[in-house]
Amino acid sequence: MSDDPRRPEPIPLTVLTGFLGAGKTTLLNRLLRDPALADTVVIVNEFGEIGLDHLLIESVEEDMILLGAGCLCCTVRGDLVAALEDLLRKRDNGRVTPFRRVVIETTGLADPAPILHALIAHPYLSLRYRLQGVVTVVDAVNGAASLDAHPEAVRQAAVADRIILTKTDLAGGDAADLRARLAQLNPAAPIDPPDVPAETLLGGWFGLDGKIAQVRDWLGAEAVATSGQRDDQGQDPGAVDRHDAAIRSFAxxxxxxxxxAAFEMFLELLRSGHGGAILRMKGLVAFADAPERPAVVHGVGHAVHAPVSLPGWPDADHSSRLVLIVRDLDPGFVGKLWDAFLGRPRIDSPDAAALSDNPLAPPGF
Structure with missing residues (x-):
């Protein structure tokens, strides 16, 4: 309860995080069908210049999305703090319907520490929002590899108040080793299946009790990084790009x-030759035999799921858009391969010659 009767009650806010391809959007779509999440704002924080995640939730109106359960969603590919402040201004000025809850779906590459520090320590946001908890989604198929290769995945699991373990049916077992590793990273967090009720998932409040000591250290480091101090090169540590320079997003x-058939051949060549470099692939594709029903394409690493057709386009843009997040893979090379399979080959680089002997390459490439 607020000590000042003139001050609005803090709005509960949940951070939904998890590494690329873990199943955050799938979980979020299920939660938004629950009446418990009526009057909720969802903030989709995407990585890259072209956003798709919000389109896979529902329909768009400028930077705000009206969801089917009376929810709003805004897409953010910039300053999350500014987005949260703007959301409050719109609510206070009556420009959006008053909402009862906020859920932030982070990009799979997010280090959660800066987000948590902003919500806890920001002088204004900490008064208007109350951090209800962190829900981290972990993929039973790729979770161990993500923890091995990406510090962000480790932090996402360690800061969680609740962990959701997905794709256990595809993992070929109960993922006991992964469960044990997650329990070591975060002894206090329950590990639940994806069908946990919304009220259970979003219950409680964020706290440090039971979390490993590094979580407090990470939040402390954020306090230093945002204090205005400068490093030896005179730069603000809080302004430094946190992503590995080898990780890039392109469309x-x-x-x-x-x-x-051409699209399937493109995916097969990309998957078989460079699957290890694909951290995430997601897109909407218009196939020639059914252009009015776009297909949703998902993939992580060497695993590419069968396209699923939608009943119609989620926005006015009916072009095919495939967003890839890759590590140590040249976007120019992938772009040339894409052009070739679409019938617009460009034989202007050594990459083309390297592919010309591949039996899956299209004629003339």
Whole structure:
């Protein structure tokens, strides 16, 4: 309860995080169908210049999305603090319907420490929002590899108040080793299946009790990074790009429908030759045999799921958009491969010659 009767009650806020491809959007879609999440704002914090996650939730109106359960969603690819402040201004000025809860779905590459520090220590946000908890989604198939290779995945698991373990049916067992590792990283967090009720998932409040000591250290480091201090080169540590320079996001697009066979061959060549470099792949594709029903494409590493057709386009843009987040893979190389399979080959680099002998490469490439 607020000590000042004139001050609005803090709005509960939940951070939904998890590494690329873990299943955050799938979980969020299920939660938003629950009446317990009516009058909720969802903030989708995406990595890259072209956003898709919000389109896979529902329909868009400028930077705000009206969801089916009376929820709003805004997409953010910039300053999350500014977005949260702007959301409060809109609510206070009556420009959006008053909401009862906020859920932030972070990009899979997010280090959660800066987000948590902002919510806890920001002089204004800490008065208007109350951090209800961190829910981290972990993929039973790729979770161990993500923890091995990416510090962000480790931090996401360690700061969680509750962990959701997905894809256990695809892991070929009960993922006992991964469960044990997660319990060591975060002894206090329950590990639940994806069908946990929304009220259970979003209950409680964020706290440090039971979490490993490093969590407090990470939040303390954020306090230093945002204090205005400068490093030896005179830079603000809080302004430094936190992502590995080898990780890049780019989009492949097509204004004309794509032949299904050509697209499948493109995916097979990319998956078989460079699957280890693909951290995440997600897109909407217009196939030539059904351009009015876009197909949703998902992939992580060497695993590419069968496209699933939607009943219609989620926005006015009916072009194919495939967003990839990769590590140590040249976007220019992938772009040339894409152009070739779409029938617009460009033989202007050594990459083309290297692919010309591949039996899956299209004629003339």
């Amino acid at each position: 492949l697009t097509s204004d004309t429908p794509i032949r299904r």
